[in-house]
Amino acid sequence: MKKIKKVIILGSGALKIGEAGEFDYSGSQAIKALKEEGVKTVLVNPNIATIQTSEFLADKVYFLPVNTHFVEEVIKKEKPEGILLSFGGQTALNCGIDLHKEGILKKYGVEVLGTPISAIILSEDRSKFAKHLKKIGEPIPASMTVKSVKEIKNIGKTIGFPVMVRAAYTLGGQKSGVAYDDKELNKIVSEALVFAPQVLIEKYLYHYKELEYEIVRDKDDNCVAVCNMENFDPMGVHTGESIVVAPSQTLTNAEHQMLRQSAINIVRSLGIVGECNVQFALNPKNQEYYVIELNARLSRSSALASKATGYPLAYVAAKLILGKNITQIQNQVTKITQSCFEPALDYIVVKIPRWDLNKFKGAIDKIDSSMKSVGEVMAIGRNFEETIQKATRMLESGASGVTGEKFAKLSEQELLERISDANTTRLFAITEAISRGIPIDMIYELSGVDKWFLFRLKNITETEKELRKNKKLNKDSLTRYKQTGLSDKRIGHLIDQNELFVRDLRKKYNIVPAILQIDTLAGEFPAQTNYLYTTYNASHYDVKPLGKEGVMVLGSGPYRIGSSVEFDWSCVNTALALNDHQKKSIIVNCNPETVSTDYDISQRLYFEELTFERIADIFDFEKSLGTVISVGGQTPNNLAESIDNYGIPILGTKAKDIDRAEDRNKFSGLLDELRVKQPEWDSFSDLKSALKFANKVGYPVLVRPSYVLSGNAMSVSYNDNDLRDLLNKCSDINKTHPVTISKFISDAKEIEFDGVAENGEIKVFAISEHIENAGVHSGDASIIYPAVTMYLHTEKQIIDVSVKMVKALNITGPFNVQFLAKENNIFVIELNIRASRTFPFISKATGINFIKTAVDSFFGVSKKSEIEYPNQVLVKVPQFSFSRLKGADPVLRVEMASTGEVACFGEDAEDAYLKAVFSTGVKIDKKAVLLSLGGATNKERFLESVWRLKNLGFKIYATKGTYLYLKENGFKPKLVYKVHEDKKPSVVDIIESKKISMVINLSEKRIDSVKNYKDYITDGYLIRRATVDNNIPLFTDLGSAKFFVRALEKYNSGNVTTKAWSEYVKMK
């Protein structure tokens, strides 16, 4: 094998449902491994918030779309010898297949390293793969592949209902589903064929167990099954949507070996070099099994398996891809054994997905074979009870364990329905049913969840029952409750005491969690690992406390809408920067998709809950110098008060000052004191005074609870009815904090001020602006750095105000202020004393690592940096995943809905914006657009853009009102009918016929005020939904639609630049 010197590696782009942080993790590990081998790496990934796009990893980074056009440009420029396709998810794999099919790789002599491209293509083609499996004698469910709806006629006879429909070439099982009759089958197949050229229809394996194997193979045919995992949810629920345990719990040795052998046979038959995931269905009544799925690349499951076992799959895979033999790679955890082994666990791991379906109006709470979850948590413990209870708390969805009162009011009938149909809260419904005494057999029949799990859950409900009855805590009983995974808070709740009472008693009895290592070998060899977890099912410490040398860094927990990889970037950079101050970083986090939880990022990693109880436990043991709570987003920030009260030192801004910024009343008082303007507001706990206020300041008004993350329950009300409705919802969410209502300022510009201060003095800052007007959540907005359209005077005011606020709050560390600007007046919307979502964006744009400065500020040695006005522009745009969320209305609102972001540099804002939009998967391959512009203002304001589109040669389709308006203004649009008009061609026909390449749909009124979404099927909704269902770019905001058209015009649809990051910015 010739020595490879330079490779190109493809990232996965923005975080989206089905393709999330796990690929930052895999990619980062791969780059590290390649660097160790002296191979130069060129990374193409437009995801600016990732760690893999840091200056200390890849040798060159291109923030460009991962598609054949841009990758070819990069290849042309960089001349790599090889390409790595298996670290950037389905996006990278698909792009690689396209590069191969279009002959681009051959043209430039770029070799696909690792698994041969032919094997990748084979594994991605459903029917060829099925044939291949048959040939090598591996069982697959009866199936057939269809390319049109016509072919599905006889399926009831040939395969027999129910059947599972799967689309080829899609992420995370998009557009898959179970059909029980011809009608359902017809619907699913026709939907799927929109996205994929072919679909597979197969026997639906009702209530079979689902299992996964992670296999690595080297060029010498050595195979290792690194991890096996068992799904709690039976077949029918996508593995990314399932609760998953590792290792498997209900498999005998014979069953395990049978599936392991099968997985290895398949991997060998395909000639995989690197990593591969194989999924199986196993009949729970005998040993019959079927191969269900294979991913010839690193996957969500492989990231989970890595974290579950301590085996760095991506690192090892990268080395194998370079041609190493697996016995030549040292075990990175033990440092004394090597990588050719199968980890032995002496603990159990539970993963639970995190869903945010309630963030999407109209989304249906049903989980199935396509992914909807936006993140996940992983818990580690030494029995199932302890572990799953930890996992539920890690979700940060309000649960303090698997039990609770959430479903206490449901009738038995309602409860059973929630059990038979998989949904996001089924686990809790099951536990409620068990505690009501519904027989385990019945729950099994309904859910298909193996009785083994149900009995474990029963153990929890029985334990709680006992506690509820006795209400007495002695050393033995309290130990047992902790071993069953009950939190102090939950125990307190059951005996009418508070959390601290239980904690004190517990410490009095010396009931504290053991701290154990994940050492990959179950203690067989002594290991140097820093990877730790806590458990009550052991009673010793594997490590010694770091004492004052250590600094705890609290991570961000599960990825969710509003808190994602950007906070992981901040955590990782904090951990690294602490070393500059001769401190040892102790990361606490529970998200297996993250880089912060990788084995070599911190000096100590606690894969643990981000709850007060656990943070305090760790602090009690470690006796650290302090803790950093300002880099993990809102989750650690919310703990400021409790950890401060407990006496844990917080590095940076004091807890009481954080509270002065977080508590709206206090903050507002401060702003008044400083004579800083803010939108008129007040807080209310009763409806009457709220209505009075709203009428006084005038609608629309913005309603939100006190502690806000990603606009949780934030909404705009346009009239009394809206407000009445919303208030009920808000008070329900947060009882301890009142609801605030503020005047909603329309047509204002929104501006982000990111900075780092030390003792109230700003050391570095950067200002960026939104393309969309205020009213679109900042996480959903497109953001430009520098703020190219802002008045100089506005900028000056913003700086002055920020200086005053920072001084008043005596900020040390990171902060972010959001401003509204209207006609050169500025208003402060909010100030967060923590690193914001835009920190990686701003750091990469300016070349100054804001987090590093923040860490310096903690130690009183931050330097002042002046940032020169740059020659280039960086634009960040959101990535939405609406197409995955059946029923959800794809429209921008004050509540955040995007799942990720991308950003591209450019010579100007248009250059950058166009590339960024392309990076979200947008393709403008046909010059035709559908316009549906609601309201006179939107029509007027967009008119100029219609001229531009016309000049670009776009054919224009328009709905009636827009059509008439455009005709009046000298255009010749084509009329399409709205659905309610019931005439042909309808908007949906046009969209489905794929004659257009984008849809611009502007609504007059923002969508927030709609009360009952189920009944709300408007024409606008149908247009938007049809657009995303057909994978066509959709613009619903005037600002971004206009900007996009302008960019298209300026760069004639694609003559954009392709420069590396280092050609724009040098990191200081």
Add this chain to the structure above:
Amino acid sequence: MNGKLIFKDKTEFFGSSFGFDSSAAGEIVFTTGMMGYPESLTDPSYKGQILVMTYPLVGNYGVCDKKYWESGKIQVSGLIVSDYIDTPSHFGSQMTLAEWLKKEKIPALVIKDTRKITQKIRDEGNSLVKMVLNQDIDFVDPNKINLVAEVSTSKIIEEGKGKKKILLIDCGVKENIKRELLKRNLSLTIVPWNFDIFKNKMEFDGMVISSGPGDPKMAEKTVDTVKKAMGLKKPILGICLGNQILALAAGGDTYKLKLGHRGQNQPCKLVGGQRCFMTTQNHGFAIGKIPKGFKPWFVNANDETNEGIIHEKLPFMSVQFHPEASPGTRDTEWLFDFFVKNL
């Protein structure tokens, strides 16, 4: 009932009983295998030992039918787990693990911190322990007992109808060694460890020396038999204890490992190639001096200790690991084919 695990150095661990309520003594060992407790418990190699499972949840799938066991009964003297699961879920389960242990009069304790126990064993070597439940008892050193004699068959057993005849010396054979051989259309003559095959003029095409418990040097008579058998130049396969016996018979030597190998994830490299296999192991002794005429066949990829030897010219071979697996991977099943080809 509560109970204690007491080490010779007086270290005590407290636990609660879920097996038969009686005390037991023996040598303590652990296994890191995450599945396969019925197979391990019935493996005669564990005779006289108290077994700690490092995987914390044990009992999950109950106890399968006897025909899948590795011998007719539970061989360990006692069992230690972190968490016993009394609600198994598996279609093949015949009874719970607790019921089985009680039936076979084997004590078992739940001691939460099995990791601590494992680390102690790892750092200090296998130690004598006792599980004290109802009454205190003395320590028992199984290494001073001829364990092979206890687990070996007392009579000659014939199995299979194949043409080629294998003489299987039972030092504590696992059922799966027999199954693997029978699968390959052989007929087996299973003889006791100390059976004099020459006096009895046994006819055979090949010899297999089984795995088994304890120190190979205790099985002196087997070593003698093998020594003589080598003169016949017929194929010989040694497994685990059989490996050590072959080494001793051929003039090699064995020694005690600093860290024993106990699990289903031991990587073994085929010497002179690029291949590495995942193997099941349970041993504290290894071949030190390679006997004359033999060469190393396998080595452990972690600590480079010897894992098997093969004769340079003659069809004599043996491995320290368990190609018959059960529990564990079937990665080295091919060794049986390799052996059979030599017949």
